[in-house]
Amino acid sequence: MDDNVIIDLFWNRSETAIAEVSDKYAGYCHSISYRILHSSEDADECVNDTWLRAWNAMPPARPNRLSTFLGKITRNLSLNRHEKMNAEKRGGGMVEIALSELEACIPASADVEEGRLGEVIDQFLDSIPTRSRDVFVQRYWYLSSIAEISKDLHIGESNVKSVLLRTRNKLKQHLEKEGVPI
Numbered sequence: 001m002d003d004n005v006i007i008d009l010f011w012n013r014s015e016t017a018i019a020e021v022s023d024k025y026a027g028y029c030h031s032i033s034y035r036i037l038h039s040s041e042d043a044d045e046c047v048n049d050t051w052l053r054a055w056n057a058m059p060p061a062r063p064n065r066l067s068t069f070l071g072k073i074t075r076n077l078s079l080n081r082h083e084k085m086n087a088e089k090r091g092g093g094m095v096e097i098a099l100s101e102l103e104a105c106i107p108a109s110a111d112v113e114e115g116r117l118g119e120v121i122d123q124f125l126d127s128i129p130t131r132s133r134d135v136f137v138q139r140y141w142y143l144s145s146i147a148e149i150s151k152d153l154h155i156g157e158s159n160v161k162s163v164l165l166r167t168r169n170k171l172k173q174h175l176e177k178e179g180v181p182i
Contacts, residue, residue, distance in 0.1 A: 003066040010058035029074040036078040105172035
């Protein structure tokens, strides 16, 4: 079913919307959640919570891209669950490692007006080569390990690390150029 039709079902408060969105996006959302949580059961719960959040958000929200909208909800729910599950044992998890890599080039959210940082990062991602963007997004959106990215993109792990370092440095320069405080 077309995404606009599914969104219309949400707006019309039709329970069919949940079944349709689940049929079309359950696998996509589950893969996002599983990469963060490494537990199929927890990922399933986050996916089910995604449908509830989408139901509560539409209306008033009318997403331009349903897949991105659902992926973002799933990712945030999964990160929140991961944080709760690992509150007492910080330090060794993939999420913490990946996000700590970005600390030097991403400002604290309080320093940036709402939505501006996302717009500037989107602009940056549109301006870099496809390979760099793919590596960056896999690492920091999907929270893939260096080994997973290497395997998926058929490049060496040292190449992945180099691309990430160069891309983070370019992102920092781009943010500074755009007047975003680091």
